[in-house]
Structure formats: C-alpha cells, structure tokens
Amino acid sequence: EDQVTQSPEALRLQEGESSSLNCSYTVSGLRGLFWYRQDPGKGPEFLFTLYSAGEEKEKERLKATLTKKESFLHITAPKPEDSATYLCAVLRGAQKLVFGQGTRLTINP
Amino acid sequence: KAGVTQTPRYLIKTRGQQVTLSCSPISGHRSVSWYQQTPGQGLQFLFEYFSETQRNKGNFPGRFSGRQFSNSRSEMNVSTLELGDSALYLCASSYYPRGGAAGRNTDTQYFGPGTRLTVL
Numbered sequence: 001e002d003q004v005t006q007s008p009e010a011l012r013l014q015e016g017e018s019s020s021l022n023c024s025y026t027v028s029g030l031r032g033l034f035w036y037r038q039d040p041g042k043g044p045e046f047l048f049t050l051y052s053a054g055e056e057k058e059k060e061r062l063k064a065t066l067t068k069k070e071s072f073l074h075i076t077a078p079k080p081e082d083s084a085t086y087l088c089a090v091l092r093g094a095q096k097l098v099f100g101q102g103t104r105l106t107i108n109p
Numbered sequence: 110k111a112g113v114t115q116t117p118r119y120l121i122k123t124r125g126q127q128v129t130l131s132c133s134p135i136s137g138h139r140s141v142s143w144y145q146q147t148p149g150q151g152l153q154f155l156f157e158y159f160s161e162t163q164r165n166k167g168n169f170p171g172r173f174s175g176r177q178f179s180n181s182r183s184e185m186n187v188s189t190l191e192l193g194d195s196a197l198y199l200c201a202s203s204y205y206p207r208g209g210a211a212g213r214n215t216d217t218q219y220f221g222p223g224t225r226l227t228v229l
Contacts, residue, residue, distance in 0.1 A: 032216050043113075043199050043220035044152075087152065091216055094165045095142050095203060099152040 002027040006088050006100035013107050016077050021103045023088030024070040033071050034097065035064050036087040044087055047073075078107045110136060113202050113221035121227045127188040130224045134181050134202030141183040142218060143175060146197040155198075158183055159205055190228045197223040 003026040013019055025033065032051050036044035048057040050066040057064045061082065063074045073086055085104045089097040114133045122128050134141050142165075143155040154167040158177035175185040181202075187194055201218035 034217070036220075041225075043201075043222045046217055046219055049217055089152075095140055095157040095159075095218065096154045096165050096167070097142075097144075097152075097201075097218060098154070101151045 002090060002092055002098045004088055004090055004098055004100035006086075006103050008103060009101065010104040011106070013075075013078055013105070015079060015107055015109050018074070018076045018078070020075070021073040021086055021105070022070060023073070023100055025088075025090050026069075027090050027092050027098070029092055030090055032091045033066055034089045034091065035071070035073055036089065038085045038087055038102070047086075075105070078105075080107045080109050083107045113200055113219055115198075115200050115221040115224050117224060118222065119225045119227075121229065122190050123229050124190055124192060126190050127186065128190060128226060129184055129186045130198055130200075130226075132183045132185075132200030132202075132221060134183070134200075135204075135219055137204060138202035138219075139181050139205040140203045140215070141177055141181065142201045142203070143183070143185050144199045144201065144220075145169075146199055146223070147195075152199070155185065187226075192228050195226060195228045197225050199223045 005024050007022045035047040038044045048064040053068045055066050061076050065072050083106050085102040087102045089099040116131045140159045142157040144152050146152045157165040161177045172188045177183045201220045203218045205215050
C-alpha cells in the first residue's frame with residue numbers, strides 16, 4: 001500500500017534559522033512527488049513537483065530535493081510569513097494524490 | 110486566471126440529512142478531484158472526474174457520490190450524513206487535453222479553498 005510519512009509533525013524555528021522537512025514514501029511506480037503549503041482554513045497551495053531522483057526545485061526561500069525514497073524541503077533564513085503546514089504527496093497513477101500528515105511549521109520573529 | 114472556486118464555504122447540517130457541494134475548476138481544466146480533510150485522517154482522495162465520467166474512486170462508502178457537467182463544473186453529494194463526515198472538503202482541478210492523455214502538464218492539481226461541513 002502506498003505510504004507517505006512526514007517528519008517532524010511540528011517544527012518551531014526562530015526567524016532566520018534554516019532547517020529541513022522530511023517526506024519519506026513507499027510507492028511502486030511513482031509518477032511524481034508534490035509539495036504544497038496550507039494556511040489555516042485554506043486549501044493547499046501548490047509549491048513544487050519532482051519527478052526523478054536528484055531533481056531539485058527552488059522558489060524564494062524554499063528548495064525541494066528528491067531521492068529514491070524521500071524528499072526534503074529545505075527552508076533557508078525563514079520569515080514569519082513562512083509559517084504554515086507543509087504537505088507532501090505522491091501521484092501514483094491517474095489523478096489520485098496520496099498525502100502525508102504534514103509538518104506544521106512556526107517561525108517566531 | 111481565476112482559481113478553483115467552491116460553494117458554499119461553510120455548511121452546518123444534522124445527522125441523516127444530505128448535502129451537495131459545488132466546485133468550479135480553473136478555466137480550461139477538465140479534470141476535477143475531490144478530497145476530504147480531517148485532523149485524524151489528513152487529506153484523503155474521494156474521486157476524480159474527467160469528461161463527465163468518474164475515472165477513479167477512493168475508499169469511501171457509497172453515500173459519497175459526485176458528478177461532472179459538460180462545462181467541467183463538479184458537484185459532490187453526501188447522503189445520510191454522519192457525525193464523522195464533518196470535515197473540510199476540497200476540490201482540485203488539473204489540465205487535461207481533449208484526448209485525455211496524461212503527462213507532466215496534467216499532473217499538478219490546484220486546490221480550491223474548501224467547504225467546511227459540520228454535522229451536528
């Protein structure tokens with residue numbers, strides 16, 4: 001069965017303190033791995049898609065990387081507005097996304 | 110380009126009632142997927158529609174159903190509501206060409222703001 005596990009569940013950082021979020025997955029026939037950001041009371045906002053091991057994508061203070069078993073979302077010098085829940089999901093076939101439980105990130109000023 | 114819209118945004122129902130939620134995809138997007146989000150189970154796939162046909166279905170009981178119209182707008186219906194159906198229901202759309210062939214340009218799903226359903 002497809003499984004996506006994110007760690008840590010929650011992370012609290014000081015403004016400017018860089019860190020990484022982890023997403024490990026067990027899926028056969030991975031078609032793509034996705035990162036989303038979700039603010040309270042809102043729908044997930046698309047960030048990145050990764051397709052093959054070694055691939056990297058960047059957007060502002062965020063960089064996503066992919067290996068054969070896991071993905072990392074690196075956040076560099078975060079700001080309070082980066083506080084959100086970050087969701088990882090895998091697309092195995094068709095249009096079904098399998099999500100992890102998310103990492104709740106809080107950046108203190 | 111306008112994003113995915115969902116109506117209503119909030120809904121309160123009582124057990125045993127039924128409810129219909131609506132989703133309008135991004136213009137030009139033909140695939141619409143529905144997800145349920147709860148604190149305990151996270152985001153779970155309900156079903157996906159393309160060209161007015163259900164292509165994929167998640168592991169939810171038959172009380173959950175949906176449909177898609179010729180303009181790609183979609184509705185989902187939950188009958189005989191239970192307390193456990195309280196959740197944020199999210200709709201997502203993705204681009205698909207007329208032929209329906211999947212590819213990297215069809216993979217990304219863009220989510221709407223959701224409908225918060227509370228069952229009392």
